Amino acid sequence: MSVILVFLLVIAGIAGWWLSHQRLMSKPWLEQGSIGDFIASEQSAMPTAKIGMGVFLAVVGCLFALFTSAYFMRMALADWQPLPIPRLLWFNTAVLVLSSIALQVALVASRKGQLDTVRLGLATGGLTAIAFLVGQLFAWRALVADGYLLAGNPANSFFYLITGLHGLHIVGGLIGLGRTSYRAWTTTRTDTLSLGVELCAMYWHFLLFIWLALFVLLAGWAADFIDICRQLLT
Amino acid sequence: MVDVTPGSVDTIPPAEVPEVELYHPHSWWTTYVFSQDAKVIAIQYSCTAIAIGMVALVLSWLMRLQLGFPGTFDFITPEAYYQFITMHGMIMVIYLLTALFLGGFGNYLIPLMVGARDMVFPYVNMLSYWIYLLAVLVLVASFFAPGGPTGAGWTLYPPQAIMAGTPGGQDLGIVLMLFSLVLFIIGFTMGGLNYVVTVLQGRTRGMTLMRMPLTVWGIFTATVMALLAFPALFVACVMMLFDRLLETSFFMPAIVEMGEQLQHEGGSPILFQHLFWFFGHPEVYIVALPAFGIVSDLISTHARKNIFGYRMMVWAIVGIGALSFIVWAHHMYVSGMHPYFGFFFATTTLIIAIPTAIKVYNWILTLWRGDIHLTNPMLFALAFIVTFVNGGLTGLFLGNVVVDVPLSDTMFVVAHFHMVMGVAPILVIFGAIYHWYPKITGRMLNEGLGQFHFWATFLGAYLIFFPMHYLGLMGVPRRYNELGEMGLIADSAHQLNAFISIMAFIVGFAQLVFLFNLLWSIRHGKDAGGNPWRATTLEWQTPETPPAHGNFGKELPIVYRWAYDYSVPGAKQDFLPQNEPGDYGQAKGH
Numbered sequence: 001m002s003v004i005l006v007f008l009l010v011i012a013g014i015a016g017w018w019l020s021h022q023r024l025m026s027k028p029w030l031e032q033g034s035i036g037d038f039i040a041s042e043q044s045a046m047p048t049a050k051i052g053m054g055v056f057l058a059v060v061g062c063l064f065a066l067f068t069s070a071y072f073m074r075m076a077l078a079d080w081q082p083l084p085i086p087r088l089l090w091f092n093t094a095v096l097v098l099s100s101i102a103l104q105v106a107l108v109a110s111r112k113g114q115l116d117t118v119r120l121g122l123a124t125g126g127l128t129a130i131a132f133l134v135g136q137l138f139a140w141r142a143l144v145a146d147g148y149l150l151a152g153n154p155a156n157s158f159f160y161l162i163t164g165l166h167g168l169h170i171v172g173g174l175i176g177l178g179r180t181s182y183r184a185w186t187t188t189r190t191d192t193l194s195l196g197v198e199l200c201a202m203y204w205h206f207l208l209f210i211w212l213a214l215f216v217l218l219a220g221w222a223a224d225f226i227d228i229c230r231q232l233l234t
Numbered sequence: 235m236v237d238v239t240p241g242s243v244d245t246i247p248p249a250e251v252p253e254v255e256l257y258h259p260h261s262w263w264t265t266y267v268f269s270q271d272a273k274v275i276a277i278q279y280s281c282t283a284i285a286i287g288m289v290a291l292v293l294s295w296l297m298r299l300q301l302g303f304p305g306t307f308d309f310i311t312p313e314a315y316y317q318f319i320t321m322h323g324m325i326m327v328i329y330l331l332t333a334l335f336l337g338g339f340g341n342y343l344i345p346l347m348v349g350a351r352d353m354v355f356p357y358v359n360m361l362s363y364w365i366y367l368l369a370v371l372v373l374v375a376s377f378f379a380p381g382g383p384t385g386a387g388w389t390l391y392p393p394q395a396i397m398a399g400t401p402g403g404q405d406l407g408i409v410l411m412l413f414s415l416v417l418f419i420i421g422f423t424m425g426g427l428n429y430v431v432t433v434l435q436g437r438t439r440g441m442t443l444m445r446m447p448l449t450v451w452g453i454f455t456a457t458v459m460a461l462l463a464f465p466a467l468f469v470a471c472v473m474m475l476f477d478r479l480l481e482t483s484f485f486m487p488a489i490v491e492m493g494e495q496l497q498h499e500g501g502s503p504i505l506f507q508h509l510f511w512f513f514g515h516p517e518v519y520i521v522a523l524p525a526f527g528i529v530s531d532l533i534s535t536h537a538r539k540n541i542f543g544y545r546m547m548v549w550a551i552v553g554i555g556a557l558s559f560i561v562w563a564h565h566m567y568v569s570g571m572h573p574y575f576g577f578f579f580a581t582t583t584l585i586i587a588i589p590t591a592i593k594v595y596n597w598i599l600t601l602w603r604g605d606i607h608l609t610n611p612m613l614f615a616l617a618f619i620v621t622f623v624n625g626g627l628t629g630l631f632l633g634n635v636v637v638d639v640p641l642s643d644t645m646f647v648v649a650h651f652h653m654v655m656g657v658a659p660i661l662v663i664f665g666a667i668y669h670w671y672p673k674i675t676g677r678m679l680n681e682g683l684g685q686f687h688f689w690a691t692f693l694g695a696y697l698i699f700f701p702m703h704y705l706g707l708m709g710v711p712r713r714y715n716e717l718g719e720m721g722l723i724a725d726s727a728h729q730l731n732a733f734i735s736i737m738a739f740i741v742g743f744a745q746l747v748f749l750f751n752l753l754w755s756i757r758h759g760k761d762a763g764g765n766p767w768r769a770t771t772l773e774w775q776t777p778e779t780p781p782a783h784g785n786f787g788k789e790l791p792i793v794y795r796w797a798y799d800y801s802v803p804g805a806k807q808d809f810l811p812q813n814e815p816g817d818y819g820q821a822k823g824h
Contacts, residue, residue: 004466004512011462012556022442023442024443024444024545024548024549028545028795029540029544029798031796048354051434051435052355055430055431055461056423056427058462059426059461059465063469066469066512070509073505073508074502077501078500079483079500151480151481154482157483161472161482
């Protein structure tokens with residue numbers, strides 16, 4: 001459970017940092033009649049939707065941290081046989097990076113008011129994300145063809161489960177991206193668009209980060225790294 | 235901090251309050267059924283939770299029939315008994331308590347108490363309820379599935395949970411249970427995002443975090459915890475679904491069932507326990523923290539006195555929330571863990587007693603020399619303090635490894651967690667309903683019926699659960715559907731069991747009086763007016779009662795003070811609403 005505890009420690013750090021700015025030492029019973037600080041110091045200037053997305057990403061991160069914890073605990077048992085990572089995954093990773101870059105381009109363009117570039121970025125981002133999903137399906141098929149079935153070994157089970165869940169999150173993101181794209185094609189102004197594009201970009205970057213972490217985990221490098229650390233400590 | 239005189243305060247334009255665009259319903263359907271108004275969603279959540287809770291109440295009666303009078307009722311087979319246990323536990327903990335405190339009270343109180351027009355994401359909030367309802371329906375469907383609901387115990391421990399010997403293990407029971415939990419978690423996450431972000435972003439002008447009522451602090455912290463803890467249950471459920479449906483071996487070791495070697499091998503049931511309790515222990519405080527917050531407000535309001543040690547109360551809530559994530563393995567002392575782990579988790583468990591005790595002392599010091607009104611909400615709040623202390627003390631027993639190991643499989647544990655997690659939060663829920671019902675409906679609940687309901691519930695619950703501690707110390711095992719011929723169990727244990735069962739029926743029937751009161755008072759209750767308890771918090775200051783769509787009429791309130799200005803010397807009345815401008819001197823009782 002160490003992975004999830006480290007993750008929660010990070011969350012606790014962020015929460016603690018935020019709380020430390022909330023005047024927790026104040027004595028509200030002595031402050032009657034005054035209206036308190038100005039609004040800017042009470043509420044974040046960040047758009048509400050962005051904070052909502054941040055909280056949601058923390059929950060998603062928690063989910064994958066828990067899967068990682070379970071992965072390490074199950075891995076320690078005797079019957080674990082790591083499966084070879086299909087080389088297609090490298091290509092898929094590159095495609096997902098491309099997807100993230102495309103949305104970042106769209107975000108920058110939306111702030112500069114370049115509607116055509118926004119549309120191009122959104123479309124590229126969406127198509128490359130779909131390409132990533134198709135690539136993942138091909139990777140699954142390649143593994144199945146090589147005889148690495150879901151129930152064959154816990155390493156296989158985890159591989160399909162974790163990549164599948166990550167894929168589902170991308171599918172969910174595509175729905176949001178679809179809505180933003182629809183707005184991008186029906187409007188002529190970018191200032192109303194940029195928040196939606198920013199939320200998509202945030203989600204995409206986070207899922208890319210999750211994917212990189214999962215890739216390191218599934219390829220076995222994470223375990224190697226921990227082994228090295230353990231040896232250094234002993 | 236410079237105090238502002240009333241004159242200068244009035245000139246501060248309310249336009250600085252960020253206005254939100256409200257969704258306005260256009261038809262009966264979008265007003266009352268597919269509503270995006272947090273108040274309607276709160277009532278939908280509450281009614282659904284209470285309805286499914288009644289099912290769980292009936293299940294507990296059926297269990298008590300079997301335990302009190304074993305062998306008398308043919309239809310309660312051992313399998314059925316396990317199904318009753320499982321569904322009773324799961325419904326009460328998750329579908330009633332979690333849904334009612336966060337979905338019900340959270341939705342109703344957060345926007346009103348922080349001075350918001352609605353939740354920040356109303357559409358997602360509406361989805362949250364409908365997914366919750368779907369989860370409940372899937373759960374109910376398992377009663378009608380072939381083989382009936384799962385009988386794996388509310389902890390659903392593998393491997394037995396998905397094997398043929400357990401009711402529902404190889405039928406649909408366990409699948410529907412896991413599926414329903416997954417839905418619940420998805421729905422809750424949608425609601426939880428709303429509760430958290432509304433507290434972060436939706437507060438009205440002047441409502442600093444340290445001016446929020448403790449109810450909001452409790453619900454807010456509990457929601458943050460739930461958002462981080464429920465994913466663990468989600469992971470456990472999904473992996474168990476894979477084990478059950480796709481024959482993977484996440485949790486399933488190599489096992490022989492009815493002389494036949496199963497497909498699984500090498501899995502770890504302990505892994506499931508870790509995931510389950512990583513959710514399961516925070517869950518205790520997900521239920522307890524809103525209760526703590528609500529009780530603080532009830533006590534302060536009905537004792538006409540400011541809450542003692544507000545800052546400490548806030549810190550204790552946050553501290554308990556953080557600590558509760560590092561104690562989960564105290565539910566696993568008997569799983570064969572390394573003694574050093576047991577020592578670590580026993581220590582963290584006992585440390586939680588410190589912030590909890592701070593809260594209890596602060597409640598008592600709030601009552602000290604207060605102008606105590608023994609209204610129904612106050613009676614329930616006082617009963618909660620007593621009950622929580624009782625349940626908490628047995629928790630200190632069980633938190634120690636050497637005491638827990640012999641007691642772990644006895645009725646003592648059942649008595650402990652029913653006191654601390656069953657009776658205590660339910661008492662708060664009752665108190666809160668008596669307190670806020672006038673705001674929700676505009677009418678008071680009947681006082682006399684309420685008194686009867688309180689005494690029957692409070693005394694009855696003690697007559698049920700106090701003797702159960704004694705049974706546990708005698709060695710009566712839990713999870714057994716009947717004791718049979720056990721030499722170590724004295725005859726008196728059987729008589730006590732029969733007594734407990736009769737009390738359980740009486741307490742259960744007393745709840746019908748409460749339900750009748752709820753329905754009868756909607757039309758026939760005394761007119762409540764806007765602020766019957768003369769309370770300070772913003773929900774009592776709305777222009778209409780019940781609050782209309784948008785909560786606060788044309789202009790959002792501006793907050794000038796904390797939530798506990800009761801009996802301020804020099805003030806015209808014995809309470810100062812949070813949106814009342816003006817300075818009444820610093821000399822206040824504290």
